[in-house]
Amino acid sequence: MLTTDVVVVGGGSAGLAAAIESSKAGAEVLLIDENARPGGQLFKQIHKFFGSRRHYAGIRGFEIGRRLLEEAHKNEVEIKLNTIIFGILGNKIGIVEDKTHAKWLKAKTIIFSCGASEKLISFPGWTLPGVMGAGAAQTIINLHRVLPGSRFLMIGSGNVGLVVSYQILQAGAEVVAIIEALPKIGGYGIHASKIRRAGVQIAVSHTIKEAYGKDKVEAVTIGALDKNMNLVPGSEKRFKVDVICLAVGLKPNIELPLMAGCETMFLANLGGQVPIHDENMETTVEGIYVAGDCAGIEEVSTAIESGRLAGIAVAEKLGYLTKNEAYDVKVNLREVLDELRGGPFGMQRKYAKQQLIRRAAHLKGV
Amino acid sequence: MEKGLETTGIPSMEELEKTPGFPSSKRLMEGPVAVIECLQEIPCDPCETACPLGAIEVGKPITNLPELDEDKCTGCGICIPLCPGLAIFVIDYTYSEDEALVTFPYEFLPLPEEDSLVNATDRSGRPLTKGRIVKVLARKQFDRTVVVSIAVLKKYAQRVRGIVLNRGKGE
Ligand SMILES: Cc1cc2nc3c(=O)[nH]c(=O)nc-3n(C[C@H](O)[C@H](O)[C@H](O)COP(=O)(O)OP(=O)(O)OC[C@H]3O[C@@H](n4cnc5c(N)ncnc54)[C@H](O)[C@@H]3O)c2cc1C
Ligand code: SF4
Ligand code: SF4
Numbered sequence: 001m002l003t004t005d006v007v008v009v010g011g012g013s014a015g016l017a018a019a020i021e022s023s024k025a026g027a028e029v030l031l032i033d034e035n036a037r038p039g040g041q042l043f044k045q046i047h048k049f050f051g052s053r054r055h056y057a058g059i060r061g062f063e064i065g066r067r068l069l070e071e072a073h074k075n076e077v078e079i080k081l082n083t084i085i086f087g088i089l090g091n092k093i094g095i096v097e098d099k100t101h102a103k104w105l106k107a108k109t110i111i112f113s114c115g116a117s118e119k120l121i122s123f124p125g126w127t128l129p130g131v132m133g134a135g136a137a138q139t140i141i142n143l144h145r146v147l148p149g150s151r152f153l154m155i156g157s158g159n160v161g162l163v164v165s166y167q168i169l170q171a172g173a174e175v176v177a178i179i180e181a182l183p184k185i186g187g188y189g190i191h192a193s194k195i196r197r198a199g200v201q202i203a204v205s206h207t208i209k210e211a212y213g214k215d216k217v218e219a220v221t222i223g224a225l226d227k228n229m230n231l232v233p234g235s236e237k238r239f240k241v242d243v244i245c246l247a248v249g250l251k252p253n254i255e256l257p258l259m260a261g262c263e264t265m266f267l268a269n270l271g272g273q274v275p276i277h278d279e280n281m282e283t284t285v286e287g288i289y290v291a292g293d294c295a296g297i298e299e300v301s302t303a304i305e306s307g308r309l310a311g312i313a314v315a316e317k318l319g320y321l322t323k324n325e326a327y328d329v330k331v332n333l334r335e336v337l338d339e340l341r342g343g344p345f346g347m348q349r350k351y352a353k354q355q356l357i358r359r360a361a362h363l364k365g366v
Numbered sequence: 367m368e369k370g371l372e373t374t375g376i377p378s379m380e381e382l383e384k385t386p387g388f389p390s391s392k393r394l395m396e397g398p399v400a401v402i403e404c405l406q407e408i409p410c411d412p413c414e415t416a417c418p419l420g421a422i423e424v425g426k427p428i429t430n431l432p433e434l435d436e437d438k439c440t441g442c443g444i445c446i447p448l449c450p451g452l453a454i455f456v457i458d459y460t461y462s463e464d465e466a467l468v469t470f471p472y473e474f475l476p477l478p479e480e481d482s483l484v485n486a487t488d489r490s491g492r493p494l495t496k497g498r499i500v501k502v503l504a505r506k507q508f509d510r511t512v513v514v515s516i517a518v519l520k521k522y523a524q525r526v527r528g529i530v531l532n533r534g535k536g537e
Contacts, residue, residue, distance in 0.1 A: 048450035048511070050410040052428050058412035058450050060509065169531070170474060184372045189406045190451030192375030197528045198474070199491025202375045301409065343407030343429035 004030045006314050007093055007107035009085050009256060012040020013300050014292020014307035015113035016068040019077040021311025022111075026320040029077050030105070032095065034084045038072075039065030040115055041293075042300070044142045046170075047163055050190070052340065055301035064300065085114075088260040091287070109287045109314045112257050113307060116250040116271065116293040121155070125211030125220075134164040134247035141171050149243035153220055154178040157202055159187035161247030166195050168245075176241055179206040179222055181229065188345070208244070209236060217242055250297045257294070261285050265359055269348040270296030278360040279334065280313035281306060289314060296356070298349060302340050309333045376489045377405055379524075386433035387422075387454075398441025398458035398467070402432050404451060416448035446471050447508035457523050466523035467500060469515040474531050477502055477512055485530040486518050493530055495522045 008019045011033035023029040037043060045061025056064040072079065080095075086102070087094035093105045118133035125131070130149060132140075134156070140148050150173050154165045157180035165175045178195070183205045185192045192202060209221040209231065224235035251272040254264055262283035264273040274296045281289045291310040292303035309330060316326035341350035371377045382388050387402025402413070402422070411424040413432050421438035422445060424430050443456045452471045461467035468486075478484055478499045486497035497516040504512045518526050 048509070050408065050412075050450045052409060052411055053415060057410060058416075058448055185375055188408050188451070189371045189375070189377065190404055190408070190453045192371070193377065193403065193489065194452045196375040196490050197487065198531060199487070204373050299409070339427045339429075340409045342427045343409065345406070345408060346429065 001092075001104060001106045003106040003108060004028055005107070005318055006030070006109050006111060007032065007105060008111045008113060009093075010040065010112065010114035010292075010294065011035075011038030011079065011081075012113060012115050012292060012303065013042055013064070013068060014115075014294070014303040014310075015040070015111070016065075016072050016077075017304040017307030018111045018113055018289075018291050018311035018314070020068070020072050020075050021308045022315045022320075023072075023075045023077045025312070025315035027315050027318055030080060030107075031072070031077055032080045032083050032085055034082070036082055038069055038079060038081065042068075044138050045163075046142050046167060049300055050188070051299060051301040054336075055304050057301070061300075068304075085256060088256055109289065109317060110260070111281075111289040111291055111307075111310050111314060112260075112275070112283075112294050113291045113303075113310075114253045114256060114294045116252050116297055118246065119249040119251050119272075120246055121208075121248050123208050123210060125213070125217070128211055128213050128217045129215070130213065130217030130242055131211060131244045131246070134160050134245040135250075137243065137245050138164050138167060141167065147171055147173050149217075149241075150174060151176055151241045152243045152245055153208075153222075153241045154245045154247060155208055156180065156247035156249070157185045157187055157192065157204070158247060158249065159191055160250070161245070162187045162191035162195050164245065164247060165200060166191070166198065169195075169198050169200070173243075175200045176239060177222075178202045179208065180204045181207045181225055207231070211244055217244055220244060250293065252294050252296060254294070257283060257288070257290060260288050262288060262290075263363065265356060267296065267352040267355060269352040270298075270356075274352075274356060276356055276360045276363065278364065278366075279357050280330070281310035282313060282317075282360075284360065284363050287317065296349065296353065299340075302337060302349075305333050305337050305340065309337070371405055374490075377403055381405055386431050389434060389436040389439070393436040394457060395459050397460045398443075398456055399436055400434055400439050400441060400443075400445060401455045401457055402434055402449075402453060403455065404432055404449075404453040407431060410451065413445050413449050413454065416445040418442075418444060443469050443513060446513050447505075447511035452511070455527065459520060459523060461517060464519060465517040466520045467515050467517050468497075468523055468526045469501075469513060470528055472512045472514045472528070473510065477504070478514060478529060484516070486516055486522065486526040487528045487530055488525045489527050491528065491530075494525055495519060497522075497526065497529070499529075
């Protein structure tokens, strides 16, 4: 059985960045992704990304993906596409190639950069066709170029809800409203403002009560919420929609890390259960690392930097970088990450990340 | 309902006037100038290098609010399509006797036509007044963000921030 130095699970921004760094240092790297092309989230993002210039801000998502991929090719990262990782057994990785052939690979180290999944909420009518995740709607529209409806209701005002609403408008459909259960808009003001300028309402302290329709969604009732999150009687409004998009948050894909024996911890500000990792992105299992949204829901810039950090740490562990060589780079990457996690939005994530690292130190007995 | 960016998505005038990206009324009267409506400390900084004259500063940490040096800014509008938040506008109160020119980023098709009369909208997308499209600037380096200039009566300049989306009504 083939033993690779590093297997990177998931080829989004974090996985690509990690693979590039390990490979640059001299490690033999195999990056695996289930999709036909790497890039993860990036390939369906047609908007210009906010963020730091160092991390390609101002550039449209798919273009960031293209650039990272080019760098990965230049650095001789081996990329295996259309390949699903279905299980981990010690240092063995179970994969299904081309959706048909199952086999096992062996790796000295593994980096999990398998991203996140959409959270869902349930309500009467939620199983009707036409109720879908906002990310799913985005894939259907931007990748497959099909509009799943003409009148959308968006549930959730985080950045995903705001950005996907904007893209639905760009695709030519209508967004009847964005509703948000909390009394405040969750995403960035810049995204909220641009969707408001395009004429879409954002109703905070509102929730969905029921979706109606015979074979698919035809109408919806929403209502106002009071301070205790109870529906205000008589506040219900019913209107026609044919798609209801759920943008109620993302959660890290932790199934594979769990199979590998990594311990997790619940941190609401990072999306739920998150693999515990130290300042090198190493989990509680030696030789297994995490990066990007899989290590807590954040942004592309942090996904890239955490990927780099994991890539460097792995190269060090395998002896491709000396302690001294790795040290400066790692310190620098941690400083950048710290800076990115500033401001009122980032602080909570910074604090949650510190909790993870403290927990890892405690478990590892450092 | 409460006012302001956090609850409505629309920055109030008080909020805007407090941000370092908002030019003084004196400067606004003197000619074209950028109006940066970016009010929250988020990790973002492309505007800083977008301006060839160095009139926008974010500095360190990256979560700082962009600060406009209103004396350096000439209102050229180069920063408009380069801000991923579509948060920068240029206002020219000296455009004509009674009109001001409002320049904003636009990412919808079809594009408005130059010289056409359209409904100019405020920050909530509501039609506010009629305006004349003066310029529609699409450049390759703008990467599909088009820069549109509209002439409106001066009294509306500080409220007009876009136009009614021009599209056939869906069924
Ligand atoms: C609508 C939307 C808008 C956004 N806008 C911005 C923005 O403007 N600026 C910003 O900074 N961030 C933005 N983000 C966030 C950003 O996209 C993510 O934080 C970032 O892409 C995470 O990268 P990642 O590499 O961790 O995960 P992903 O990009 O999700 O990559 C994970 C990859 O792993 C693969 N994978 C998972 N499991 C397996 C398996 N078992 N076998 C094989 N492959 C697997 C997946 O298919 C995927 O390709 C946005 C996100 C969304 C959803
Ligand atoms: S309008 Fe021109 S001069 Fe003013 S900040 Fe923008 S790019 Fe700089
Ligand atoms: S580029 Fe735009 S969104 Fe980003 S900090 Fe500058 S003004 Fe704000």
